[in-house]
Amino acid sequence: MNIYIYDSYVGHKKYQSKIAKIETRITDLGLNGKIIRLGVMSSIYNSIEGEVQKGAKNIIIVGNNNLFAQAINSVAKLKSLHTTVGDIPLGLIPIGKKYNSIAEYLGIDYEENACDIIAARRIKELDLGMINKYYFLTQATIPTKETIIEIDKNYSINITEPGEIIIVNLPMGIELPNEIKANAQDGTLELFIKTKKLNKLLLNKNKENKSVFSFKELQITNPKYPVIIDNSLKINTPVIIKIAKEKINLIVGKGRNF
Amino acid sequence: MFNNKEDVNVSVKDAETIIGPSIKIKGNFHGQGNMIIEGIVEGSVKTMNRLLIRDKAKITASIEAKEVRVGGEVQGHIKVGGYLEITSTAKIFGDIETSEISIERGAIINGKINMIKEVKNSEKKQ
Numbered sequence: 001m002n003i004y005i006y007d008s009y010v011g012h013k014k015y016q017s018k019i020a021k022i023e024t025r026i027t028d029l030g031l032n033g034k035i036i037r038l039g040v041m042s043s044i045y046n047s048i049e050g051e052v053q054k055g056a057k058n059i060i061i062v063g064n065n066n067l068f069a070q071a072i073n074s075v076a077k078l079k080s081l082h083t084t085v086g087d088i089p090l091g092l093i094p095i096g097k098k099y100n101s102i103a104e105y106l107g108i109d110y111e112e113n114a115c116d117i118i119a120a121r122r123i124k125e126l127d128l129g130m131i132n133k134y135y136f137l138t139q140a141t142i143p144t145k146e147t148i149i150e151i152d153k154n155y156s157i158n159i160t161e162p163g164e165i166i167i168v169n170l171p172m173g174i175e176l177p178n179e180i181k182a183n184a185q186d187g188t189l190e191l192f193i194k195t196k197k198l199n200k201l202l203l204n205k206n207k208e209n210k211s212v213f214s215f216k217e218l219q220i221t222n223p224k225y226p227v228i229i230d231n232s233l234k235i236n237t238p239v240i241i242k243i244a245k246e247k248i249n250l251i252v253g254k255g256r257n258f
Numbered sequence: 259m260f261n262n263k264e265d266v267n268v269s270v271k272d273a274e275t276i277i278g279p280s281i282k283i284k285g286n287f288h289g290q291g292n293m294i295i296e297g298i299v300e301g302s303v304k305t306m307n308r309l310l311i312r313d314k315a316k317i318t319a320s321i322e323a324k325e326v327r328v329g330g331e332v333q334g335h336i337k338v339g340g341y342l343e344i345t346s347t348a349k350i351f352g353d354i355e356t357s358e359i360s361i362e363r364g365a366i367i368n369g370k371i372n373m374i375k376e377v378k379n380s381e382k383k384q
Contacts, residue, residue: 155285155301163280179273179294195280211278211297214289 002033003051005071007063008040010095018111022062022093025115033060038067045074052078052088058251060091060118064099068092069137069230076128076135076246087125091118091251101231102138105172107253117253124252126184129169129229130244136229137184137248139174140167140241144195147222151191151215161209163195165220167241170258180212183258188214189243217242274307279314293323295330313347 004026010019026032036047048059048071059075061068071090093114094103100110108114128135142165149157149165159165166174170184174192182190193211219240220227226234227241274291277283281297288304295303296312302320303309309323315330322337328348336342338356346364353369361367 155283155287158282158284159280160282161280177273177276179276179292181272193278193281195278197280209278209280209296210276211281212273212276214274214291 001051001054001056002031002058002060003048003056004033004035004060004062004093005044005047005067006035006037007061007067007095008038008042009064010062011037015095018095019062021112022115025112026118029115029119031115031119033058044070045077048074049078056088058089058091058118058121060093060251062093063095065102065230066099066232068102069232072128072137072230072248073135076244076248079246087249089121089123089249089251093118099231101173105138105170105257106250107256108251109253109255118251120253122252122254123249124185124256125247125249127169127187127189128244128246128248129167129189129241131167131227131229131235131239131241134229134233134235135244135246135248136169138168138170138172138230140227140229141165142220142222142227142237143225144193145222146224147220149191150219151213152217157193157213159193159195161195161197163193163209166192166194167218168192169243172257177210177212182212185258187243188216189241191215191218277315287319311348313345 038044059071061071075088075090092103092108094100094108094110097110108117128137129140131140144159144163144165147165168182168190171182176182176192191213195209217240219238221238226236227239228234272292273294275289275293277295277297277299279296283299285301287299287301290306292308293305294310295315295317297315299317299319304322306324308325311317311328311330311332313329318333320335321332325340326338327343328350329345331349333351335352336354341358342356344361344365346362348365350367350369354371355374357374
């Protein structure tokens with residue numbers, strides 16, 4: 001059975017006609033299933049766990065990056081706890097363009113057009129990053145300021161210019177150096193450090209400095225800033241980041257960027 | 259492989275690690291793939307593949323790699339299984355062990371150079 005999990009914001013009046021069109025298209029394509037409307041206090045983990053135990057065939061999120069990231073976390077966590085949880089695919093019907101960058105990267109069209117992608121059921125198995133007990137699909141970011149990085153306990157990295165640290169699983173919206181080939185199917189994570197020397201006289205002419213390291217496990221500490229995963233969830237340091245044992249099956253579109 | 263500039267460019271098209279100019283590494287930095295160093299490294303650097311030390315890099319470490327191109331400053335022992343290219347901007351303070359070498363005019367080397375015989379795969383099998 002297909003399980004559709006609606007984010008709470010899609011219940012807003014302005015999305016009513018869009019949701020109606022999606023439901024019509026789902027019926028036309030013969031993809032009907034159970035609809036779960038999440039409230040502010042609802043737990044997506046409990047919802048997914050319950051449906052997986054009842055034999056759900058596909059889990060489809062109707063929402064944006066935030067709920068999709070939570071669903072990925074829930075499915076990966078279930079896989080780690082119960083070996084009986086199979087490779088249940090996770091799909092997305094993105095509602096609204098503002099916080100739906102993951103859908104775009106996966107080649108999933110917006111709203112009712114996404115239903116055809118769900119129908120095509122093009123599945124890709126992707127790696128996941130793990131930060132403490134959380135999973136992430138795309139990236140984890142933190143500013144360089146006051147950040148201490150220790151990699152594989154063999155060496156430490158000191159960053160001398162201000163910038164951003166990005167742990168990359170799926171390189172979405174970032175320009176890695178040409179020499180680096182990173183993707184979410186290679187079984188590794190990349191540490192990408194992007195810095196810029198501050199020079200007030202040459203404000204726009206400063207060249208960006210880029211560094212990249214492959215790693216198995218790293219530790220990040222920052223007394224001031226948290227790590228942000230998948231552009232949605234903040235996690236306070238110290239954190240240990242590594243590639244997760246669990247992988248995720250996602251329904252993707254033809255126009256995906258990988 | 260590092261015999262001309264075109265080859266050098268080819269060799270870094272696929273790198274595992276890039277240490278940019280704003281980075282300082284302390285410890286034992288060991289990898290499997292190609293490496294490019296533009297920053298500061300203190301400790302040891304080791305890779306099974308190629309290592310490119312760019313002009314502004316400063317390395318206080320022992321180095322071991324299959325092939326190396328040095329354009330920056332190195333203080334420490336350099337051990338290369340294959341070919342070592344030293345460019346005009348290089349400053350090396352330490353001993354060198356390699357099987358093939360080229361040194362461009364202007365390079366500074368303070369240390370012994372010991373030429374070793376490269377062990378080819380066919381010889382290893384015998």
